[in-house]
Amino acid sequence: MLSTFTPTDFSLEKLARPNILALKPYASARDEFEGEAEVFLDANENPFDTTEGFNRYPDPHQKKLKKRLSELKNIAAKHIFLGNGSDEPIDLLIRIFCTPHQDAILTLAPTYGMYEVSAQIHAVAMQEVKLNPDFTLPLADIFRAIDASTKLIFICSPNNPTGNRFAVADILSICARFQGIVVVDEAYIDFCEPDNSLVAQLEKYPNLVVLQTLSKAWGMAGLRLGLAFASAEIIALMNKVKPPYNINSFTQQAVWKILQNPTTKTAQVEAILAQRATLAAALAKLPIVLQVFPSEANFLLVRFRDAEAVYNYLLQHQIIVRNRSKQPLCDNCLRITIGTVHQNQALMQALGQYPQT
Numbered sequence: 001m002l003s004t005f006t007p008t009d010f011s012l013e014k015l016a017r018p019n020i021l022a023l024k025p026y027a028s029a030r031d032e033f034e035g036e037a038e039v040f041l042d043a044n045e046n047p048f049d050t051t052e053g054f055n056r057y058p059d060p061h062q063k064k065l066k067k068r069l070s071e072l073k074n075i076a077a078k079h080i081f082l083g084n085g086s087d088e089p090i091d092l093l094i095r096i097f098c099t100p101h102q103d104a105i106l107t108l109a110p111t112y113g114m115y116e117v118s119a120q121i122h123a124v125a126m127q128e129v130k131l132n133p134d135f136t137l138p139l140a141d142i143f144r145a146i147d148a149s150t151k152l153i154f155i156c157s158p159n160n161p162t163g164n165r166f167a168v169a170d171i172l173s174i175c176a177r178f179q180g181i182v183v184v185d186e187a188y189i190d191f192c193e194p195d196n197s198l199v200a201q202l203e204k205y206p207n208l209v210v211l212q213t214l215s216k217a218w219g220m221a222g223l224r225l226g227l228a229f230a231s232a233e234i235i236a237l238m239n240k241v242k243p244p245y246n247i248n249s250f251t252q253q254a255v256w257k258i259l260q261n262p263t264t265k266t267a268q269v270e271a272i273l274a275q276r277a278t279l280a281a282a283l284a285k286l287p288i289v290l291q292v293f294p295s296e297a298n299f300l301l302v303r304f305r306d307a308e309a310v311y312n313y314l315l316q317h318q319i320i321v322r323n324r325s326k327q328p329l330c331d332n333c334l335r336i337t338i339g340t341v342h343q344n345q346a347l348m349q350a351l352g353q354y355p356q357t
């Protein structure tokens, strides 16, 4: 799936699985009748109202929530898909574009583990290309690895666990040459300065899908809301394949309410960014630390002399970080989420007392 093509040559009809293109989706009661009415006796719901309306099925198209997100993200609602976390759009994209035992996704190691798990669940192969040693995109290696089976390329930017953001020009050069779908996972985009989201590029690249989430900067990990932005045609395919009521009423209501007032999120992101700088500087001074990698996310990847020992030491002090030492290019690295001032001080106090040998 590689050629020197102009994005206008891109054909969803050639790329998506024929059974998905032909699929006639389940029509729920709320699909068949969408208007206002006095008496709803069409969905076999319990008729006894709760104040929150939890006796009724949720809006399968999340219209009210998408309207708010459309204002916040400055993009029309038809370009927005909402999923049960980012995991759902990742799973749907693989199902829509990859035929089991035949097609492949391409990922860039080290990266987020869900792409591989989702591919394995669907018996879809994974072509893994290692990032350059400085964590930049290895463009030549990517183009060499792409073959006729490659349908999706997952690019996580800023990348988990390395923390760096990839050059927009590099990502777009992949979009311009690859005839499959380029999925850019922007779970950490709110921690970048300035906002470098590729959502603004969607009009130019019909093969681009951008993932975001409310689980990180927005502080709603427990509510499970993932976003995908793409052409109206790709969004329509995702809506066709999703479970009809994939976002429950409680989540739709709670998220809508929180999105009315984005100032809390803005203030929290600012606090996290300030703490990121403080923590990075403090960690860099420790003799047990070899390197603190630059981060545009809400975590730091840190190389220690002995990551395993430091991990276990912190564990004994009731402080849990993520050991990423076994990941490619992450030898002796721990991934540390930026906490509150108090939590970060507890971390630094513990590390400051680490027994020197």
Ligand SMILES: *Cc1c(COP(=O)(O)O)cnc(C)c1O
Pocket: 084, 085, 086, 087, 088, 112, 156, 160, 185, 187, 212, 213, 214, 215, 216, 221, 225, 226
């Ligand atoms: C945390 C994270 C997500 C978020 O997943 P949700 O299912 O939306 O909570 C997505 N992608 C990456 C790379 C992440 O690190």
